[in-house]
Amino acid sequence: xxxxxxxxxxxxxxxxxxGYVGITDYAQKALGNVVYVDMxxxxxxxEAGEDFGAIESVKAxxxxxxxxxxxxxxVNEALADNPRLVNEDAMNNWIIKIELSDPAELDNLxxxxxxxxxxxxxx
Amino acid sequence: xNRDFYSxxxxxxxxxxxKGYKIPENHLPEVKLPENLKRTSKLELPEVxxxxxxxxxxxxxxxxxxxxxxxxxxxxxxxxYNPKINEEVAAHPAFTSLxxxxxxxxxxxxxxxxxxxxxxxxxxxxxAEFTLNPYAGAHGELTGxxxxxxxxxxxxxxxxxxxxxxxxxxxxxxxxxxxxxYEIIEVKSRPDGTVDxxxxxxxxxxxxxxxxxxxxxxxxxxxxxxPEIASLVHAAGALLYYDGANLNPMLGMARPGDMGFDVMHIxxxxxFSTPHGGGGPGAGPVGVRAGxxxxxxxxxxxxxxxxSFSVISDKKSxxxxxxxxxxxxxxxRALAYILSLGNQGLKEAGKLATLNANYVKESxxxxxxxxxxxxxxxxxxxxxxxxxxxxxxxxNVAKRLLDHGYHAPTIYFPxxxxxxxxxxxxETESLQTLDEFIDVMRDIAREAKETPDVVKNAPLNTPISxxxxxxxxxxxxxxxxxxxEL
Numbered sequence: 001x002x003x004x005x006x007x008x009x010x011x012x013x014x015x016x017x018x019g020y021v022g023i024t025d026y027a028q029k030a031l032g033n034v035v036y037v038d039m040x041x042x043x044x045x046x047e048a049g050e051d052f053g054a055i056e057s058v059k060a061x062x063x064x065x066x067x068x069x070x071x072x073x074x075v076n077e078a079l080a081d082n083p084r085l086v087n088e089d090a091m092n093n094w095i096i097k098i099e100l101s102d103p104a105e106l107d108n109l110x111x112x113x114x115x116x117x118x119x120x121x122x123x
Numbered sequence: 124x125n126r127d128f129y130s131x132x133x134x135x136x137x138x139x140x141x142k143g144y145k146i147p148e149n150h151l152p153e154v155k156l157p158e159n160l161k162r163t164s165k166l167e168l169p170e171v172x173x174x175x176x177x178x179x180x181x182x183x184x185x186x187x188x189x190x191x192x193x194x195x196x197x198x199x200x201x202x203x204y205n206p207k208i209n210e211e212v213a214a215h216p217a218f219t220s221l222x223x224x225x226x227x228x229x230x231x232x233x234x235x236x237x238x239x240x241x242x243x244x245x246x247x248x249x250x251a252e253f254t255l256n257p258y259a260g261a262h263g264e265l266t267g268x269x270x271x272x273x274x275x276x277x278x279x280x281x282x283x284x285x286x287x288x289x290x291x292x293x294x295x296x297x298x299x300x301x302x303x304x305y306e307i308i309e310v311k312s313r314p315d316g317t318v319d320x321x322x323x324x325x326x327x328x329x330x331x332x333x334x335x336x337x338x339x340x341x342x343x344x345x346x347x348x349x350p351e352i353a354s355l356v357h358a359a360g361a362l363l364y365y366d367g368a369n370l371n372p373m374l375g376m377a378r379p380g381d382m383g384f385d386v387m388h389i390x391x392x393x394x395f396s397t398p399h400g401g402g403g404p405g406a407g408p409v410g411v412r413a414g415x416x417x418x419x420x421x422x423x424x425x426x427x428x429x430x431s432f433s434v435i436s437d438k439k440s441x442x443x444x445x446x447x448x449x450x451x452x453x454x455x456r457a458l459a460y461i462l463s464l465g466n467q468g469l470k471e472a473g474k475l476a477t478l479n480a481n482y483v484k485e486s487x488x489x490x491x492x493x494x495x496x497x498x499x500x501x502x503x504x505x506x507x508x509x510x511x512x513x514x515x516x517x518x519n520v521a522k523r524l525l526d527h528g529y530h531a532p533t534i535y536f537p538x539x540x541x542x543x544x545x546x547x548x549x550e551t552e553s554l555q556t557l558d559e560f561i562d563v564m565r566d567i568a569r570e571a572k573e574t575p576d577v578v579k580n581a582p583l584n585t586p587i588s589x590x591x592x593x594x595x596x597x598x599x600x601x602x603x604x605x606x607x608e609l
Contacts (some may be wrong), residue, residue: 030541035596058592059535084593 003091004106005115006067011091014106019068020094023055026119028090031057034083038064039075039095046070046098048105053095055086068105070098129182130586133169134603136179143173167604186586188530189400194556196483198502198533198545199293199341201371201393202400203476208463209396209456218455223447227433234432237424237448240458241408247469248367248387249380250410254419255454256445260368263388263407264299264335266420266444270386270411271333271362272303273418273441283332283361289318291341291537293368305332312539316342316495320351327359333386337366338379339500341537343480343547353383362386370394371549372477372501375470385412395457406453420444475550476501479557483548486561490568494540501549507542508571515571515578517542523570523581527563 001013001020009027013020028034036056046052051063052072074097079085085093100106110118129136171179189195195202212218221233237255244253257263268286275283286300287308297307308331311322317340327334334356338346346352356363365379365387371394373379379387391397392405399405411419417439425435434448448454464472477500484493484503491505507517521531521544533545548557571578582588600606 032535033593035593056596058596060538083597 003112004067004109005112005118006065006109007115007118008065010065010067012067012106012109013094014100014103017100017103018073019070019098019100021052021064021067021096021098022094023064023086023090024115025090028087031055031062032059033057034086037079037083037086037095039079040072042072042075044072045101046072046096048102048108055083055095064095066098067109068098068100069102070100072096073099129175129178130186131179132603132606133171133176133179136171136175137169139170141170141172143171143176189398193528193530194548194552194560195530196532196546196548196560197400197530198343198504198547199368199536200400200533201390201501201547201549202530203371203393203396203549204551205396205398205456206460206463209459212459213452213455215455218451221451228431231432233451234424234434236455236458237451238426238432240454240461241424243458243461244389244408245410247370247374247378248365248389248410249378249382250387251380251413252416252419253408253410254423254449255406255408256420256422256443256447256449257388257407257409258445258450259403259405260366260388260390260393260407261295261299262444263390263409264295264364264366265302266407266409266441267364267386267388268299268303268305268333269420269441269444270409270415270418271364273439274362274415275332277418277439280329280360283330285331287323287326287331287334289336289340291316291539292335292337293341293366296335296337296366300333300335310334312340314495315497316340316344316539317346317348318352320348320355323352324355327355327361329360331356331359331361333362333364335364335366336384337369338382339369339372339502341369342495342504342539343369343499343502344495344497345500349382349384357383368393369501372473372480374473375466376473380410380412385415386410391453391457396460397453397456404450404453406450406457408449422448424448472550473501476548479548479550479552480546483546483557483561487564487568490565491544492542502545502547504537504540505542505544505546506540507544508568510568510572513571513575515575517544519578519581520544520564520567520571523567523578524563525582526584529560529563 001015003011003013005011009024011022011024034057038054040052046066048066048069050066052066053064055062055064076095190202190204221230241253241255257266284306285308286305287310288296289312290309291312300307308326311319313319340346353363362385365384367387367389370389388407388409390407392399417437418441421436421440421443422434425433427433480499480501480503484499490509492507492509494506508515517534521534524531535543537543
């Protein structure tokens, strides 16, 4: 699966026409212990650049910004009971799974090297 | 004082059959209650003797920390000392025993207080008129935005759906704008923390209702470009909103109205001293420039030509945002504060707040990381310890301060830095208090290098040391029954 990154610290792992969206390891470290993930419902439409939910930590609450547009086909229910999974392994505990409506949007996102530069600039 | 024993929950002190009261024998006939209203379960109250109750609550009260207990440098909250004369005025029976629906002619003194404070705030803010009705800062923001909406609607200009807020704004700004029905657009800050005018320009068009700004901003930096920003905002047909959260250092020195702001709110509980920090009560009066007065909320207090005062309503108003005339006791405290300090005293307050903040900042910037150099206003932000190699975090430093009897500064806000530590000493602290605090902060920085584990394990001397904040947020235990079920 190819992984793309948004400067707002979400990733999308793409498998064919399906994308797994979560927050990056850098983002989970900056947020600190996650206590709540506000997720959309299956069937909701998300739009690239728009918020689709929120993530709350002991330090702050942040919007979750969709890196690409599409329909939500699954949400990671495990996070409802145990939001700490995001801290344990952010890259494998995705938040929503979407059916991409416009895969061309992925070209606007960053690859791992470009995203690493964004993080470095912020530090 | 036996803290361990009496600081338990009152339910844990309970012993079956023990009681500290005696109810007189009932000589009246029994009232027949419907069966469905009768309690079937046991009344779950703690069974305790009177001395235990008194010691329990007395001990618990000493676990509280307020500005009357010690130095409270909580950035962005302005925990200034609240003069006791304010309390005396607010507690006067002539005020406390008033019913809000008393006819105007029987409460002329209270209405005069409201009117006088309204005029004083208009003078401080450089505005035409104020309403004192909003109950808190964020309530003031919402009221101000509804004034702006009423203004645009009155001109038939209904396409304005956006409010612009800086990325460094207090979280209440976007929240209030969202509650007022607006879409939020973020404008970026420059490296020095001030609003980037070049980033703002392309965002301004005829869909923008207002731009919200705080000056000095959240980093304690004075925004110098307000006149330019105001003319850009006004040229786009939008209004400029002043968040008064940081009005304190400006008192008597600069007025939002003179800078070109159209609408503003003031946190009376910050700038004009009233106890706060436990969630209220506060007050968030809203002021407007000339031409917007009619949109202020109802009811209003006006002075008649014969010198008497009346409560009126205006049809053009946005409506009501509170049950009556706001939190009256907070208004009484604010007026007592303003009149005790007077013109010159208020000016001194702002200057001293600025001097104190700069003194602490300059005294600590070699051991704490200062991301933005230069003169600050009433508060400033460190980005954690200067020496990052110790891995001692801002949270550790804040907790270590508790061991020394200080309230911690604001931490991890603003979000512009990873290790934000936001300090606001306020004007009421003496040089000795500031020096002691500086010494303690320097000691903690030294400890972070020499004995980092001491700082990482702090606090060591507080009644509660290391609660699991994540678990507390995930599964809060809010009553004794839940605790015993664990």
